Amino acid sequence: MNAIIRKFLWLCRRRRREEELADELAFHLEEEAEGRGYDAARRDLGNIGLIKEDTRAMWGWIWIEQLLQDVRYAVTMLKNPAFTALAALSLALGIGANTAIYSFMDAVIMRWLPVRDPRSLALLQWHSQIGRKADSVVQGASGHFDDDPKLGRVGGIFPYPAFEELQKSTNVFSTLFAYHPSRKLTVMIGGEAEVASGEYVSGDFFRGLGVAPEAGRLIASDDDRAGTDVVVLSYGFAQRRFGDVARAAGQKIFLNSLPFTVAGVTPPGFYGVDSGSAPEFYLPLRADMALDPRDGGERSKARYLDRHYYWMEMMGRLRPGVTLKEAQAQVGPVFENWVASTAENDEQRADLPKFLLSEGARGGDRMRRNYEDALVTLMTMVALILAIACANIANLLLARSTARRREIAVRLSIGASRSRVIRQLLTESVLLASIGGAAGVVVAYWSVPVLRAMLASGTSFTIRAELNWHVLAVTGALTIITGVLFGLAPALQATRVDVMPVLKESRTAEPRGRRAPFSLSQVLVIAQIAISVVLVAAAGLFVRTLSKLQSLDVGFRRENLLVFKLNAKQVGHRPGELPAFYRAIEHRLSTIPGVVSVAEADSALIGDGAWGWAVVPLGHPKPEHAPTGHGSFDGWENTHVLQADSHFFSTVNVPLIAGRVFDEHDRAGSAPVAIVNEAWVKANLAGQNPVGDRLVSFGMDDKPVEMEVVGVVKNAMYNRIEENFPATVYLPLDQNLGVPVEEMTFLLRTSGDPLKYAGSVREIVHEADARVPVTNLASQEQRIEQHIGDEILFARLSAGFALLALSIACVGLYGTMSYMVARRTGEIGIRMALGVPRGRVMWMIMGQVAMLVAVGLAIGLPMTYAASRLVGSLLYGVKPGDPASMATAVATMLVAVIAAGYAPARRASRIDPVVALRSE
């Protein structure tokens, strides 16, 4: 303590102590000179500056003083506005891009759930090689599988009996809870309806997560029973609908026109267990029996007993002291024995799911799996941009430190130690980096919400990217590392001088020294060119992927088509009344002036998923693995099925090739009919005309229904945009031979911009029944854009990043060449005086540029080829190492570099030999 006070007092009396030290040393010199003469004494004493420096260092807290000194000095040096602005701008863009992308990475990949002790949470999954065509114990599912390159198919969904078995037979979890997402429900509060989705959760969900209610209470174990009327709202939803969350508890609300009571509200930051989801409400598991009834609820009840129906997601909280490995060792065999007991034949036994317990601190991993590759790619791109920016500034500093060689030599000669000078130079570069970093945070602050909005429009995920302390800490660290990184090489080079020759040199002379093949600044430029070519080529690949996707023929006319959905059943209309209700609305819609035609269907063509099951010509065997389901069916043998009315084909413009389209005679009770597309004919009948033939459809419950093929239509995309058209069978809506339709999709062919008609649509629906919300209202083009939103965003971002990289690299090249020309002014002047024509001088400089580019490309192109293989999973219709993309990248680089090199070359050719020689 004493020591600190003493040091502090000393620090205050610093100036006097400086004088005292000078006096003390002067006295020493005098004493010494008395015996041996001044010169000898002076020689003996050595470097007084250094002694002072060393002595001062003993006073303590010296580093603060030196830092202040350095910063003060650095600020003076940075008052060169053009230099500072250019450097800070390229750093701001580099650091800003890194911060923005990192904030997404933080949100998607790294962030922990905002619950108590997230590290003791574990996520339950299984993996298997389940062949898509072979028989397996997984006979029905609701949820997602992911394909993992190492583990095969990974599933996070389990049968309900498995949940019960694990609860009963394991003891490594203090709580084990299950949940599954709800479908969209119509929520009616105070006469105002909206469509929202939530989560069904088991009774231990909130207790297991350790979440405390913001208001009221949360769902508890005894809420989970058939007939429950308890609902818990998310903070955001409660606030939006009730204003004050405290008022929400105890309120009556209607879900799908059934009465529920709001028990409580979750805390503000809580978003369930999946970083990509945003449930608006939470319901006890068994509420789904009333809200999600299939076949009068019998099927919903049966799901709880079905040992082959996979749908429950599970997490557990490990007991204190239990490791993930120990838990896996105990739970694994329990699950695997249980699953073995559900196998019914050898084929099913051949590939049983294997248990997989992973850390659950970050919640479910769907979004991670979906976006990890893309984010890592983007992160690499922005890191490379920052590297280019760093190289740029290193180059600028290098040029400047060469100009400052005399200053540095003087400082070294009067006793500054080398490390002290390096520290001074690093202070300058870190200060510069800090300016860039601060500006970068501003860049990120503006760009994160923009990116988030762009992403939100394209995906079903909620991404909570923001500039939190975690992100800012990383940015701070990045800034300092950047400053040291780009400052170190110039600082080392600048201080590695032989003092005497530099001081003797005239001010304009070339620094002498051994000739390396490339100077440090040329190496930096080559590196910039190599990195830029990688980024430009990558952008080329992503842009070509996008243009492939956008130019694919979807098989119908996507322009001027308005799509929206209604679900009248959820507000209380009885199933029997639905067709008439929807038909009346369809009729009203067709009277809007400008609406050419209106159709009803059970699904839109793109972006809704698709229903599918086995549909084969009569007499053909039923394919083994074509379960009835909704979603995507990679490699399964389902036929896509769409139920549509008689106006459908003319409204979306899918042309009829043979036979007829549906008409008003195809109604409930009349002879079942179907229309097939060309792809189905090709797959099942080798292209023969099937009109008049019969086929068998195995719809709900695999019940075979015979139908007559009345028409063949051209192919159209259904579910998603891909290379091949799916085999599709269309059924008439009115015959109701597919899945019972609750929610109806309306399609309007309009003249002119379809969104102009949105107002009229809402008005008509409101008049028909004010309680029915209009949902998913969008033009078909918007839906397609949304569907390929990730690809669009990715292509735009990578193109933007490539442009940024290219311009930063060009600025670097321009700076380096300008500096070189300025340095060689004298030499060029002599050449010109000796008769070298101006054109030759220009070519001499451009030749240098060409050499740098050639070396840069020679390094960059193999890197590009290797890198493009790593992003193969993000490409569509374009091969890694695509020659067109590579060629475009090379051409772009050449044009950019020639443009950057031209001005300095021209300046060199304009040198006036007289002026140049005189300035020597």
Added chain:
Amino acid sequence: MNRKLDLLQGTLDLLILRTLIAGPAHGHAIAKHIQRTSEELLQVETGSLYPALHRLEAKGWIEASWELSDKGKRARYYKLTREGRKQLSSERSKWDAFVRAMGLILAASERS
């Protein structure tokens, strides 16, 4: 032949403290005293002396004041503090132990 010895790391502090036992002295006198007493074997570099003096001062083992020298010039005189005396005796016993240890090892290696 160079008979001068390099100072061992850390011994300069001990030498300065020991020199100041005799009474206050300025930097030059301290250097000369060490040189003389060691029969010119030890030469204290000015570049080490002043940093060492200021370090000891910062630690509070010696304190400095401006006085007039014998020749009537202003000089910075250093003198031992109480803490400095304590430090000297502890440094000294450490040094003795070190010398004894060195002696034992060197003698042992001669015998073998």
